[in-house]
Amino acid sequence: MKKILLTAIAIFSIMSCSDNNESNDITEKNTATVIAKIDVGQENFPTTKGTNVNRGTIPTTINSITVDVVNSNSAIPANQTAFDLVNTGGANQFLIENVASGSNTFTAKATTTGTPKLTVAPYIFTNDATTDAILKGEKDAVPYAKYQAVVGMNIILGAPQEIVFPLQTNNGRIIGTVETAPMLSSTNRKVEVIAERFYADNTPVLGPITVDLTGNKSVLAVWNDDTALKGNYMTYIVNVYGPDGVTIEKTFNKTITIIESTGISTKITITNEGLTESINYGTFTIPVWTEINQ
Numbered sequence: 001m002k003k004i005l006l007t008a009i010a011i012f013s014i015m016s017c018s019d020n021n022e023s024n025d026i027t028e029k030n031t032a033t034v035i036a037k038i039d040v041g042q043e044n045f046p047t048t049k050g051t052n053v054n055r056g057t058i059p060t061t062i063n064s065i066t067v068d069v070v071n072s073n074s075a076i077p078a079n080q081t082a083f084d085l086v087n088t089g090g091a092n093q094f095l096i097e098n099v100a101s102g103s104n105t106f107t108a109k110a111t112t113t114g115t116p117k118l119t120v121a122p123y124i125f126t127n128d129a130t131t132d133a134i135l136k137g138e139k140d141a142v143p144y145a146k147y148q149a150v151v152g153m154n155i156i157l158g159a160p161q162e163i164v165f166p167l168q169t170n171n172g173r174i175i176g177t178v179e180t181a182p183m184l185s186s187t188n189r190k191v192e193v194i195a196e197r198f199y200a201d202n203t204p205v206l207g208p209i210t211v212d213l214t215g216n217k218s219v220l221a222v223w224n225d226d227t228a229l230k231g232n233y234m235t236y237i238v239n240v241y242g243p244d245g246v247t248i249e250k251t252f253n254k255t256i257t258i259i260e261s262t263g264i265s266t267k268i269t270i271t272n273e274g275l276t277e278s279i280n281y282g283t284f285t286i287p288v289w290t291e292i293n294q
Contacts, residue, residue, distance in 0.1 A: 050082040052090035061113045061142050072103035101155045108149050110167060114142035116225035120195060120209050125179045125216040134220055135265050138175045139282070143263060144224050145171035170230040172258040176266040178211075178236060179218035184272055189249075190214050190241035191270060195221055200231030213238075213270065223258075230260040238270055 053065075069079040079098055084090075125131065147167040178193050191213040197205040205227050211219045223234060235255050242249040252275045256266060263282040268275055 050084060052086045053083045054090045054092055055085040055087055063113055066109050068107040069099050070105045071100045073100070076100045099155060101157050103152065103154050106151045106153060108167065110147035112142055112145050114144035114224070116144045117222050118225045119220070119222045120211065121220045122211060123218050123220060125185070125218045131177055131179065131218070131267060135175060135177060135267060138220070138222055139263065139265055143173050145169045145261070168261070170260045172228055172230065172260055173224040173263040174221070174228065174234055174256055174258065174266070175263065176221045176256065176268065177218060178213065178238070178268045178270065180213055180216070181269050181271040184240070184270060185216050188215050189243070190245045192239050193219060194237040195234065197223060197227065197234050198232060205232070228258050230258055233257040236268065238275065240270065
């Protein structure tokens, strides 16, 4: 019986004993058992079989792993196995049974344990330190991101092979605060921000949201869900009204585009002259997400 060994960080090796049956019939003699050691998480979906496997060095931000195997022969049923990660008491190897010989497509899927988030929440500006603490709290949260790698491999029974899974994501995250500068706040001029999200083709994700920023009112927006994908973008339109509270005196615009595998934190302050901003970029991979302050 053939065995496939998937080594750490998505390098998949195939180790097997010899098998003399190379017929086209679907029998136990031309199927394989896969041993997988993977350093990534998974997307939850229905599975044909599952088992507990010791977590080892895989971080606790990953709860499970799924691998799909589809043979080019449509008569051979697809093979899907889910692995639930445990600290102790589970298996030491990831076993995927009955991988047929011939051309196979292996699909590894991973999802972080981060919760999808889409919020626009008002808050009262106190000081820069408080705003920075709000941003830090959101940045410290585990980002929501789905990863996938699809690799084709011709399985030859009795021959050692290796499969490399380059897991990638199109997910990104935007965390942003918008507030008024002290001099503008003190005038108590009416200030509003209109936030809207768009797909890369400029189609709105949903309608615009208008938030009143008069005085020391401020807003925190977090975009980290299934629509937070590479190329999609968020726009801010800021209107500053005249003393009558009816006539728009000044308008400012800002656009922030989702970058794959990246968290973007923005701190925007509205002044009488325009917008000032502090933007931080943090790249993330499985299992590490790092934030870089600029």
